[in-house]
Amino acid sequence: MSEEKKIVKKVVEKAEKAADPVAATIDPASQQMIRRAQELNVETCFDRAVKMKPCNIGSTGICCKNCSMGPCRLTLPKDYDEATDHTTRKGICGASANTVAARNFIRMIAGGAAAHSDHGRGVAEVFLSAARKETDAYRIKDTRKLLEIAPALDVPIQVEVDGKMVDRDIDEIAVEVGEKAIEEWGKPHGEVLYAKRAPKARYELWKKMGVVPRNIDREIVEIMHRTHIGVDQDYKNLMKQGTRAAIADGWGGSMLATDLQDVLFGTPYPLSSEANLGVLREDHVNLVIHGHEPILSEMIVVVAQRPEIVEYAKSKGAKGIQLSGICCTANELLQRHGVPLCGTFLQQELAIITGAVDAMVVDIQCIMQNVANVANCFHTKLITTHPIARMEQENVVHIEFDEHHALEDAEKIVRLAIDNYPNRRNEVMIPKQKSPIVAGFGVESIEYHLGGTFRGSYYTLNDNIINGRIRGIGGVVGCNNARTRHNEGHVEIVKELIKNDVIVLTTGCNAIACAMAGLLTPESAKVYCGPGLAEVCETVGIPPVLHVGSCVDNSRILLAAAEVVKAGGLGNDISDVPVAGSAPEWMSEKAISIGHYFVASGVYTVFGVTLPVTGAPKFQRYLFEEFEKLYGGMWDLEVDPIAHAHKMIAHIDKKRKALGIDKARERVLMDMADRQRLEA
Ligand code: SF4
Ligand code: MSK
Secondary structure, three states: OOHHHHHHHHHHHHHHHOOOHHHHEOOHHHHHHHHHHHHOOOOOHHHHHHHOOOOOOHHHOOEEOOOOOOOEEOOOOOOOOOOOOOOOOEOOOOOEHHHHHHHHHHHHHHHHHHHHHHHHHHHHHHHHHHHOOOOOOOOOOOHHHHHHHOHHHOOOOEEEEOOEEEEOOHHHHHHHHHHHHHHHHHOOOOOOHHHHHOOHHHHHHHHHHOOOOOOHHHHHHHHHHHOOOOOOOOHHHHHHHHHHHHHHHHHHHHHHHHHHHHHHHOOOOOEEEEEOHHHOOOOOEEEEEEEOOHHHHHHHHHHHOOHHHHHHHHHOOOOOEEEEEEHHHHHHHHHHHOOOEEEOHHHHHHHHHOOOEEEEEEOOOOOOOHHHHHHHOOOOEEEEOEOOEOOOOOOOEEOOOOHHHHHHHHHHHHHHHHHHHHHOOOOOOOOOOOEEEEEOOOHHHHHHHHHOOOOOOOHHHHHHHHOOOOOEEEEEOOOOOOOOOEOHHHHHHHHHHHHOOEEEEEOHHHHHHHHHOOOOOOOHHHHHOOHHHHHHHHHHOOOOEEEOOOOOOHHHHHHHHHHHHHHOOOOOOHHHOOEEEEEOOOOOHHHHHHHHHHHHOOOEEEEOOOOOOOOOHHHHHHHHHHHHHHHOOOEEEOOOHHHHHHHHHHHHHHHHHHHOOHHHHHHHHHHHHHHHHHHO
């Protein structure tokens, strides 16, 4: 080949292997940064997704590597026949495609439940040291919430003295709550106490099905045992354990993480902030916090506000310190302090490409190893902080965080960022895009806004669902995935839902995507909602999409659903309520665990992109159809965003019909039409 041809070939190959920014993301700020990265020859996940195609066997759930006789690839025959289910399709040990797919699926549940629950355990340990006053940095902040959760952990809040009930000492309650909470991970007897926070009918169904978790760790360990070669080889029995572990996550580890964080750092209430890469400030020290645990980042917020630290930043030539966040640490700090959102999971490399990030501090989960390589091309200091989450690259600084010297560790990190401000070596290019948002909703604030003080419950929300102004509730959550256009599924699905009067509760990266798209403001109701939902949002002054927190805070959606049941008029169980779940761009094992605890709680749940079950159609049918008969909730997969939203709406309508409230909705629509005619 001539030299010239070789050069042409190289250029073509390079172009083919680089992402097209517009095809990669709907967000103009991200498109600008992908372009800049390519100009600077810095590779990002968007380029890697173009270069490396997914394996068709693994992605459909039918590759087993649980022993060294494999990996066994149980390819789906082109002439797949439902009647025979091709039982000759086997691994070396004879494992069927259903067994392999079910084992893989529940191992994902185990991975996700372990991640959430280990996060929860970390919070519980800090909580207990705070309750025992072993640390100055943390204090019990929200005593009202402490008193609310104590009874659910069998901790009495009153004692009998001389025949009268008197309030117990709050410090004593806090210590006992901490001790009881920690026991939930490994107690030898009984069951996870929070399971009883589900509606009575749901708890009884779980009891009947034998899926009430015993303790959090045990259910995860048992998955690893059962999926070892030669143990559980019945996909239905495997899913039973997957269900028990998912409940241990949603109604156990995740719910405890949320509650204890609220008690330690304060229960979120609505506040305003901004979202997208445009929150970075050229003339400030930019410290980006990324990961999931708020334990360290809460301390960073405290330290960064100290006058002497701000003065120190000024002494280095900066006008101040700008904190912002990526992924769920961002959501945690947003909902309690209004710290702005810098971006979603897929924007972590792009934030550094602005050249403006002086330090990125990471804790656990969803941190791409490549952020270290990108940081190496800029002046950015990448700081790992958690003993279980380190990186091999030499440019990574590790400052191990310990709750016993939390403020000192946080100060070290903030000073490192400040010291690095004068070292910026690339031209700073911060996209201008940022959107105003209102975030910080939760079970309590929804009750306040949509319940009213008179009833003190979800009465008004239920009333609006019954009269049809609100058609139903959508829980739309989850990640970004480089295999699909960044944020497109998230935003299109949510817009379609609110257009059809479905109020949306959101967490995780979906919440950040909605924030960037301007859907988290009360004003967006007028622009995007159907008439019924718009009227409710305008009356009470809330956005049609309620940001309820981080990934572990999906437990808030479960509790909100339980409150809806409690308020009455919409059935006896979550499976009766017009509600549907969705993860349009999921990618993590945590998303599978979340999806499955939604399903096990009675919620129809649709995922986008792909699901690792499609290579085993019989197992898939079990999850997509038969599960509804068992638990009232089931899985579904829909890649097209509009069809995805309409599947959710169809389910919501099915539930409305079963409750006999479908007619009420028609009446409201006629009222609206009449009103429009009158106005015309
Ligand atoms: Fe193959 Fe069975 Fe080993 Fe899996 S457990 S890799 S199916 S032999
Ligand atoms: S951060 S788990 S990418 S939502 Fe919670 Fe986003 Fe998914 Fe991580």
